[in-house]
Amino acid sequence: xxxxxxxxxxxxxxxxxxxxxxxxxxxxxxxxxxxxxxxxxxxxxxxxxxxxxxxxxxxxxxxxxxxxxxxxxxxxxxxxxxxxxxxxxxxxxxxxxxxxxxxxxxxxxxxxxxxxxxxxxxxxxxxxxxxxxxxxxxxxxxxxxxxxxxxxxxxxxxxxxxxxxxxxxxxxxxxxxxxxxxxxxxxx
Numbered sequence: 001x002x003x004x005x006x007x008x009x010x011x012x013x014x015x016x017x018x019x020x021x022x023x024x025x026x027x028x029x030x031x032x033x034x035x036x037x038x039x040x041x042x043x044x045x046x047x048x049x050x051x052x053x054x055x056x057x058x059x060x061x062x063x064x065x066x067x068x069x070x071x072x073x074x075x076x077x078x079x080x081x082x083x084x085x086x087x088x089x090x091x092x093x094x095x096x097x098x099x100x101x102x103x104x105x106x107x108x109x110x111x112x113x114x115x116x117x118x119x120x121x122x123x124x125x126x127x128x129x130x131x132x133x134x135x136x137x138x139x140x141x142x143x144x145x146x147x148x149x150x151x152x153x154x155x156x157x158x159x160x161x162x163x164x165x166x167x168x169x170x171x172x173x174x175x176x177x178x179x180x181x182x183x184x185x186x187x188x
Contacts, residue, residue: 044133048141051129059122063115070111077103085175093176101171108167112160119152 077100084096123145130141 041134041137045137048129048133052126052141055122055125059118062118066111066114066118070107073107074104088176090176097171097175101167104170105164105167108160108163111163112156115156116153119149119156123149 081096081100085093087093126145127142130138130145133141
C-alpha cells in the first residue's frame with residue numbers, strides 16, 4: 001500500500017510540475033521591448049494621408065467624368081429635340097419634348113445615384129484605412145471623413161435639385177408657338 005501511495009504521490013507531483021510548464025510556455029516567453037515613442041505613428045499618418053489624397057483625387061476625377069457624360073447626354077437630347085422642333089409640327093414636337101424630358105430626368109436621377117455610390121465606396125475605403133491609425137488619430141480622421149461626406153452629399157443634392165428645376169422649367173416652357181394670322185386688315 002505504501003508503494004501505491006508513494007507511486008501515486010510521485011505521479012501527481014510530476015503531473016503538477018509538467019502542467020506548470022505547459023506545452024507552449026517556453027514559446028510564449030517573449031522578452032519585453034521598449035516602445036519607440038511616436039516613431040511609427042508619423043509613418044502611419046503619412047501613409048494614411050497619401051492614401052486619402054489619392055482616393056480623393058480618384059473620386060473627384062470620377063465625378064468629373066460622370067458630369068461630362070451627363071452633359072454630353074443632355075446636349076444630344078436637346079439637339080435631337082431641336083431638330084424635331086425646327087419642323088414646327090405640333091404632335092411630333094410634343095412627343096419629342098416628353099421623350100427628351102423623360103430621358104434627361106432619368107439621367108439626372110442616375111447621375112446622383114452614381115455619385116453617391118462612388119462616394120460610399122470612397123468613404124468605405126478610407127474608413128477601413130483609419131483602422132490602422134492610433135485610437136486618437138482614428139477618431140479625428142473618421143470625423144473628417146464624416147464632414148467630407150456631408151459636404152459631398154450636400155453638393156450632390158443641391159446639384160440634383162437645380163437640375164430637376166431646370167427639367168421642370170423645360171417641361172413647362174412652350175417651345176412651339178403658334179402664330180395668329182395677320183389681322184391688320186390688308187385683305188383688300
